[in-house]
Amino acid sequence: MRIELVDLEGGKGEFAHVYQPAELDLGDERASLCAPASISGRIRQTGNEVFVNGQVDACVQVDCDRCLQPIKLPVKSDFSLEYITGSEYESTRTAELTEDLMSVSVFDGQSLDIDEITKEQVLLLVPARSLCKEDCQGFCPTCGADKNAGDCSCTEVEIDPRWAALKNMMNGKS
Numbered sequence: 437m438r439i440e441l442v443d444l445e446g447g448k449g450e451f452a453h454v455y456q457p458a459e460l461d462l463g464d465e466r467a468s469l470c471a472p473a474s475i476s477g478r479i480r481q482t483g484n485e486v487f488v489n490g491q492v493d494a495c496v497q498v499d500c501d502r503c504l505q506p507i508k509l510p511v512k513s514d515f516s517l518e519y520i521t522g523s524e525y526e527s528t529r530t531a532e533l534t535e536d537l538m539s540v541s542v543f544d545g546q547s548l549d550i551d552e553i554t555k556e557q558v559l560l561l562v563p564a565r566s567l568c569k570e571d572c573q574g575f576c577p578t579c580g581a582d583k584n585a586g587d588c589s590c591t592e593v594e595i596d597p598r599w600a601a602l603k604n605m606m607n608g609k610s
């Protein structure tokens with residue numbers, strides 16, 4: 437969904453859309469939508485600047501970092517974005533490179549891509565690390581079994597190298 441700025445009445449407008457999971461590819465192999473994602477907000481244009489305020493509400497499916505089980509995470513957030521045209525950015529950039537300007541996005545001055553905004557906002561909410569549960573046991577490094585399902589038959593003996601040497605001596609091997 438794109439919003440053409442010429443369609444805004446008096447430089448103002450509102451938008452709302454519900455994306456079906458198949459409709460919005462997050463473009464991230466780690467995460468996908470597990471339920472329809474909704475976005476809504478307001479657009480305000482003043483001169484070459486466009487302000488977008490809104491809210492995104494979605495459910496993201498990611499894999500557990502340890503056992504790869506799918507996890508569904510409800511995510512919800514308010515956002516506030518600022519857009520300026522490329523030429524406006526060029527002229528203000530040299531004048532004052534403030535931190536404010538760093539959070540500004542450059543756009544073509546014609547339209548806003550709501551799909552992109554939704555994608556960006558949802559991905560911002562995906563945690564860098566995710567576990568299905570705090571104490572997820574993950575896989576056995578030896579046989580690959582999911583240790584959450586129970587202990588595998590691998591014996592987990594970690595012998596201190598010094599004890600190993602002693603054991604070898606006792607066995608008559610040096």
Ligand SMILES: [Zn+2]
Pocket residue numbers: 500501502503504505567568569572573574
């Ligand atoms: Zn897990």
Ligand SMILES: [Zn+2]
Pocket residue numbers: 576577578579580581588589590
């Ligand atoms: Zn094992």
